[in-house]
Amino acid sequence: MQECKDCPIRHRAVCARCEGDELAQLEQIKYYRSFEAGQTVVWAGDKMDFVASVVTGIATLSQTMEDGRRQMVGLLLPSDFAGRPGRETSAYDVTAATDLVMCCFRKKPFENLMLNTPHIGQRLLEMTLDELDAAREWMLLLGRKTAREKIASLICIIARRDASLQLNAADGELRFDLPLTREAMSEYLGLTLETVSRQVSALRKEGLIRTEGKRQIVIPDFDALLEETGDDSDGGFLI
Amino acid sequence: MQECKDCPIRHRAVCARCEGDELAQLEQIKYYRSFEAGQTVVWAGDKMDFVASVVTGIATLSQTMEDGRRQMVGLLLPSDFAGRPGRETSAYDVTAATDLVMCCFRKKPFENLMLNTPHIGQRLLEMTLDELDAAREWMLLLGRKTAREKIASLICIIARRDASLQLNAADGELRFDLPLTREAMSEYLGLTLETVSRQVSALRKEGLIRTEGKRQIVIPDFDALLEETGDDSDGGFLI
DNA sequence: CATATGGATTGATCTACATCAAGGTGAATG
DNA sequence: CATTCACCTTGATGTAGATCAATCCATATG
Numbered sequence: 001m002q003e004c005k006d007c008p009i010r011h012r013a014v015c016a017r018c019e020g021d022e023l024a025q026l027e028q029i030k031y032y033r034s035f036e037a038g039q040t041v042v043w044a045g046d047k048m049d050f051v052a053s054v055v056t057g058i059a060t061l062s063q064t065m066e067d068g069r070r071q072m073v074g075l076l077l078p079s080d081f082a083g084r085p086g087r088e089t090s091a092y093d094v095t096a097a098t099d100l101v102m103c104c105f106r107k108k109p110f111e112n113l114m115l116n117t118p119h120i121g122q123r124l125l126e127m128t129l130d131e132l133d134a135a136r137e138w139m140l141l142l143g144r145k146t147a148r149e150k151i152a153s154l155i156c157i158i159a160r161r162d163a164s165l166q167l168n169a170a171d172g173e174l175r176f177d178l179p180l181t182r183e184a185m186s187e188y189l190g191l192t193l194e195t196v197s198r199q200v201s202a203l204r205k206e207g208l209i210r211t212e213g214k215r216q217i218v219i220p221d222f223d224a225l226l227e228e229t230g231d232d233s234d235g236g237f238l239i
Numbered sequence: 240m241q242e243c244k245d246c247p248i249r250h251r252a253v254c255a256r257c258e259g260d261e262l263a264q265l266e267q268i269k270y271y272r273s274f275e276a277g278q279t280v281v282w283a284g285d286k287m288d289f290v291a292s293v294v295t296g297i298a299t300l301s302q303t304m305e306d307g308r309r310q311m312v313g314l315l316l317p318s319d320f321a322g323r324p325g326r327e328t329s330a331y332d333v334t335a336a337t338d339l340v341m342c343c344f345r346k347k348p349f350e351n352l353m354l355n356t357p358h359i360g361q362r363l364l365e366m367t368l369d370e371l372d373a374a375r376e377w378m379l380l381l382g383r384k385t386a387r388e389k390i391a392s393l394i395c396i397i398a399r400r401d402a403s404l405q406l407n408a409a410d411g412e413l414r415f416d417l418p419l420t421r422e423a424m425s426e427y428l429g430l431t432l433e434t435v436s437r438q439v440s441a442l443r444k445e446g447l448i449r450t451e452g453k454r455q456i457v458i459p460d461f462d463a464l465l466e467e468t469g470d471d472s473d474g475g476f477l478i
Numbered sequence: 479c480a481t482a483t484g485g486a487t488t489g490a491t492c493t494a495c496a497t498c499a500a501g502g503t504g505a506a507t508g
Numbered sequence: 509c510a511t512t513c514a515c516c517t518t519g520a521t522g523t524a525g526a527t528c529a530a531t532c533c534a535t536a537t538g
Binding site for chain 1: 300304330364365368371372374375377378379383
């Protein structure tokens with residue numbers, strides 16, 4: 001089991017500012033869980049007795065309607081946080097989009113720790129406010145953007161998040177793995193997977209992106225792609 | 240100026256659990272502001288040196304794209320909270336949908352108070368988590384629901400929120416004011432106002448709702464209307 | 479009292495995306 | 509090495525909702 005100081009979650013997540021005693025306490029309630037791509041972490045409505053931070057891989061939060069329509073409502077990249085203190089059950093399906101490792105904290109002790117360690121609560125508030133902003137940006141995408149703009153936006157979001165985690169070859173080109181299936185992309189964007197496929201092809205034919213293999217994406221000119229998102233040129237950040 | 244203890248925001252908002260000293264401190268940094276329907280409280284990007292709680296009326300948070308497409312991303316009813324501690328500018332247009340009174344707290348002293356008063360931060364975290372859940376429910380609506388389901392959902396949301404504030408004649412019928420213009424509804428739902436109008440008319444013709452005057456709505460059978468939202472029958476809550 | 483004015487409604491038409499359907503591709507498996 | 513399986517692509521067609529345009533209605537205004 002890794003030391004928390006080596007754990008990627010220190011970048012953004014709850015224990016980033018902990019030291020000494022607090023860190024020791026966190027260690028005690030901490031454990032790692034691994035999932036294979038496609039596995040479900042918890043179903044909506046199921047008991048969820050932990051909160052967690054993504055270490056490696058990608059997890060998604062989704063809602064499902066009775067007739068099966070699905071909408072993704074959260075995309076968790078490394079260092080992102082999942083789970084709501086003060087709630088027994090998960091409100092969403094949590095699914096591993098890729099192979100996934102999560103750093104889990106048992107909920108009850110975590111909540112106790114929160115009471116005695118104000119900065120954990122503060123950190124959590126900051127992170128929740130960030131997530132709320134991301135959700136609102138996402139709402140604009142869902143409510144008002146065209147299919148083409150949605151695809152361009154998603155690619156930019158992933159590229160940006162990816163770039164912030166590890167520096168990519170900055171010879172103008174941006175190269176990275178698109179870790180979502182067409183179906184997952186369609187659930188993110190409120191489209192069908194056919195429309196996703198068509199629009200990705202369209203961007204490829206126009207030279208705005210290249211695809212190498214099935215999942216690797218190359219963006220020759222990031223700003224050109226940004227133009228297609230519909231966002232303000234200097235626009236903030238999503239997710 | 241009202242006493243905080245008489246202020247509607249005590250129901251849900253930040254000062255709900257304050258007493259003695261804290262309340263006195265809150266009083267000192269508190270002031271009220273009134274707006275007429277249609278007025279803008281702040282524009283996205285503008286300096287916002289306060290946080291606030293809605294006392295009476297309705298405020299909206301919206302995002303605008305360069306070409307004018309608009310999406311509402313927040314609907315603030317009495318007792319709801321606006322503003323992000325730790326941020327200088329507003330990320331959204333804040334607009335008075337009806338005549339509006341807000342209870343404002345100057346930001347800097349509010350943040351200081353937060354540092355010394357853990358339960359304010361805790362309360363804020365709870366509220367932010369609730370808002371995040373609401374935003375995610377809203378994402379499902381925007382991404383996957385039909386126009387008809389969107390309208391039914393919005394009417395149910397307002398009815399529910401309204402009912403929780405003051406008890407309505409519970410003789411089966413639910414009667415309340417729909418405080419949004421067709422345009423505001425369309426911005427909430429990611430539709431055009433024409434589509435909103437058509438779908439409201441459709442629900443009326445089918446007897447699922449009645450309209451009295453321009454804004455008053457009567458729901459003869461709430462459960463019947465709920466059926467049209469696409470949500471699980473026991474479904475939670477929005478906004 | 480005539481007349482703006484700011485919603486709201488309703489109709490006709492268009493189109494972006496969904497739906498239905500048929501292959502294609504590449505890694506995994508016996 | 510053939511076969512399967514999961515995923516992706518592309519085509520043909522359908523449709524929900526957008527767009528464009530006219531009219532209505534209630535309140536406000538000189």
